[in-house]
Amino acid sequence: xxxxxxxxxxxxxxxxxxxxxxxxxxxxxxxxxxxxxxxxxxxxxxxxxxxxxxxxxxxxxxxxxxxxxxxxxxxxxxxxxxxxxxxxxxxxxxxxxxxxxxxxxxxxxxxxxxxxxxxxxxxxxxxxxxxxxx
Amino acid sequence: xxxxxxxxxxxxxxxxxxxxxxxxxxxxxxxxxxxxxxxxxxxxxxxxxxxxxxxxxxxxxxxxxxxxxxxxxxxxxxxxxxxxxxxxxxxxxxxxxxxxxxxxxxxxxxxxxxxxxxxxxxxxxxxxxxxxxxxxxxxxxxx
Numbered sequence: 001x002x003x004x005x006x007x008x009x010x011x012x013x014x015x016x017x018x019x020x021x022x023x024x025x026x027x028x029x030x031x032x033x034x035x036x037x038x039x040x041x042x043x044x045x046x047x048x049x050x051x052x053x054x055x056x057x058x059x060x061x062x063x064x065x066x067x068x069x070x071x072x073x074x075x076x077x078x079x080x081x082x083x084x085x086x087x088x089x090x091x092x093x094x095x096x097x098x099x100x101x102x103x104x105x106x107x108x109x110x111x112x113x114x115x116x117x118x119x120x121x122x123x124x125x126x127x128x129x130x131x132x133x134x
Numbered sequence: 135x136x137x138x139x140x141x142x143x144x145x146x147x148x149x150x151x152x153x154x155x156x157x158x159x160x161x162x163x164x165x166x167x168x169x170x171x172x173x174x175x176x177x178x179x180x181x182x183x184x185x186x187x188x189x190x191x192x193x194x195x196x197x198x199x200x201x202x203x204x205x206x207x208x209x210x211x212x213x214x215x216x217x218x219x220x221x222x223x224x225x226x227x228x229x230x231x232x233x234x235x236x237x238x239x240x241x242x243x244x245x246x247x248x249x250x251x252x253x254x255x256x257x258x259x260x261x262x263x264x265x266x267x268x269x270x271x272x273x274x275x276x277x
Contacts, residue, residue, distance in 0.1 A: 037238065037241055040234050040237075040238060041238065043231075043234075044231065044234070044235065047227060047231055048231075051227070051269065055269070055272055055273055055276060056276075058273055058276050058277045059212075059276075059277050062197065062201045062204045062205070065197050065204070066197070069197070085187060086187070089180075089183070089184045089187060092180045092181075092184070093180075093181070093184055096177060096180075096181060121187060121188070121191045124191055124194075124195055125190070125191050125194050125195070127198070128194040128195045128197065128198035128199075129194060129198075131198040132194075132197055132198050
């Protein structure tokens with residue numbers, strides 16, 4: 001009796017609405033997880049390039065640094081590095097803060113401070129790169 | 135106590151006293167292992183690198199500001215304190231990079247067996263020491 005072996009299987013223990021929202025138990029979805037992984041992936045080649053650049057520029061004069069940073073390729077790589085670094089950094093520090101600061105107001109203040117600082121520092125880096133390179 | 139999460143974290147300890155159970159990651163309870171050590175170090179180096187971006191920002195802003203500002207930044211990086219920070223930054227970056235690749239492999243579903251994650255854990259530590267020393271050797275030769 002082949003038919004009797006077929007049992008009804010429930011693969012998903014979630015409502016249709018829950019599935020379509022895709023937010024899960026934490027109610028924030030997988031955006032943070034993906035953002036941290038994709039920026040990590042981008043940072044693998046960018047960090048290697050940055051390490052090579054730092055070695056190349058050891059003890060270099062101001063003029064040599066300006067000459068190195070001049071040109072679209074270096075500008076694009078530097079800005080990519082800055083964006084990926086500060087994006088990855090604020091996602092990482094967010095998790096650390098959420099893990100260790102349990103007082104609601106203090107946690108919110110720390111999160112806002114870190115995110116605000118990340119934006120300001122990233123902008124400072126980008127403006128500097130453009131000022132040197134353009 | 136006004137939160138159900140707080141109520142759930144109350145339990146008796148081995149002496150029968152009511153205590154607030156410790157929060158994860160239970161550093162004071164578990165025996166240190168290569169997995170917990172590499173995990174804790176990933177977070178620690180991540181925080182250290184976040185602080186290190188201040189130095190990178192200073193260097194870039196100084197280069198864009200003036201020759202004097204750049205000379206000050208270069209002087210600081212070349213000072214004993216600056217070199218120590220730079221060495222720590224190299225160590226943290228190399229570790230976070232290698233262990234980060236290990237994490238990405240896990241996210242792709244690879245390397246989850248116990249012998250494998252122990253081996254890659256020790257390989258990460260050895261690789262970090264080796265690559266950091268190699269980079270500083272190259273750096274010192276160039277410098």
